[in-house]
Amino acid sequence: IQMTQFPSTLSASVGDRVVITCRASQSIDVWLAWYQQKPGKAPKLLIYDASKLETWVPSRFSGTGSGRQFTLTISSLQPDDVGTYYCQQYHDFSETFGQGTKVQI
Amino acid sequence: QVRLLESGGGVAQPGGSLRLSCTASGFIFTNFGIHWVRQAPGRGLEWVAFIHGTTSYYTDSVRGRFTISRDNSKNSVYLQINRLTMDDTAIYYCVKVRNSTPRGPFDHWGQGALVTASS
Numbered sequence: 001i002q003m004t005q006f007p008s009t010l011s012a013s014v015g016d017r018v019v020i021t022c023r024a025s026q027s028i029d030v031w032l033a034w035y036q037q038k039p040g041k042a043p044k045l046l047i048y049d050a051s052k053l054e055t056w057v058p059s060r061f062s063g064t065g066s067g068r069q070f071t072l073t074i075s076s077l078q079p080d081d082v083g084t085y086y087c088q089q090y091h092d093f094s095e096t097f098g099q100g101t102k103v104q105i
Numbered sequence: 106q107v108r109l110l111e112s113g114g115g116v117a118q119p120g121g122s123l124r125l126s127c128t129a130s131g132f133i134f135t136n137f138g139i140h141w142v143r144q145a146p147g148r149g150l151e152w153v154a155f156i157h158g159t160t161s162y163y164t165d166s167v168r169g170r171f172t173i174s175r176d177n178s179k180n181s182v183y184l185q186i187n188r189l190t191m192d193d194t195a196i197y198y199c200v201k202v203r204n205s206t207p208r209g210p211f212d213h214w215g216q217g218a219l220v221t222a223s224s
Contacts (some may be wrong), residue, residue, distance in 0.1 A: 033210035035150075042198055042217055043150065048210035086150055090208045093162040095140070097150040 001025055001089050005098025013105070018074040020101045022087035027067045031091040034063055034072045037100075038083045046085075047072065079105055107131035107213045109199045114218030117189050125184040125218050127199030134180040138202040140211065141173065141184050143195035143220075153197070156182060157207035166192070189222045196220075 002025040012018050022032065030050040035043035045054050047063035050070055060075045074081055082105055087098040113125040127139065138157035144150050154163045154173040161173050172185040182199060197218050200211035 031208075035211075037150075042214035043211075044214070045203070045210055045212045048203060048212075054212070088150075088152075088210070090210060093155070093208060094164055095152040095155075095208060097142075097152065100149045 001028060001092060001094065001096055003087055003089055003096050003098040005087050005101055007101060008099060009102045009104065011104045012077050014077055014079060016077045018077050018081075018103065020072040020085055020087075020103075022065075022070045022072070022098050024068045024070075024089055024091075028089045028091035030066050031089060032063075032065065032070050033088045033090065035086045035088065036081075036083050037086065043086065074103075077103075077105070107201065109201060109213055109215035111197065111199050111215045111218035114197065114220050116221045116223050118224050119189055119191060119222050121189050121222075123186045123189065123220055125186070125197055125199075125220070127182045127184075127215060129180045129182070129199075129201065132201070135177050136205045138207045138209070139175065139182040140200045140202065141182075142198045142200055142211070142214075143193075144198070144217075145192075145195040148195075151195075154184065155207060157202075160207060186220065189220075191222050193220060194222050 004023045034047040037043040051063045108130045140155040141153040156173045170188045175182045199215040201213040202209040203212035
């Protein structure tokens with residue numbers, strides 16, 4: 001399963017609404033996760049099963065979608081949200097990642 | 106708390122071998138799938154392999170060269186890397202699946218082990 005993520009980079013202002021899209025080459029139901037990675041650090045799980053937030057994740061983050069198209073939304077971008085975001089499917093055993101979206105202020 | 110600690114990274118010549126270890130703590134090790142994910146310098150994330158019980162699976166580019174194994178008595182997972190290529194140069198992360206299933210989102214990551222192929 002191929003995962004296509006876009007945009008590859010985005011620059012927005014503090015307080016802006018930011019949307020990242022991930023598209024699967026075939027249906028993956030809701031078996032999609034989003035990760036945040038900061039420079040020099042391991043990724044951290046943000047959202048799983050397409051829309052469920054990990055306990056540490058601020059409520060300005062949300063995930064939607066099912067089937068082939070998914071979105072990660074940051075409702076009001078904050079300086080701490082700078083980093084690279086990846087989607088990942090876990091519908092089958094090759095748990096492929098999207099190419100990543102670098103978010104800048 | 107959950108911890109995953111990788112070791113065994115380093116430099117090896119193309120065609121050579123390395124063995125990565127991942128030692129886990131803070132959870133019932135036998136209940137969870139453990140995966141390896143790698144990240145080449147300046148690149149994105151690539152899933153490499155997983156093991157859950159006696160079931161293992163590999164991405165196409167490493168199948169036949171990499172072997173994943175686990176020792177439940179030591180709460181450890183290993184990744185044997187043979188016939189190393191330049192494309193294998195990456196940080197290798199040991200990761201734990203969130204639920205007691207083979208596949209799934211990765212809720213805990215190790216700090217990573219750097220593998221470098223260089224002559």
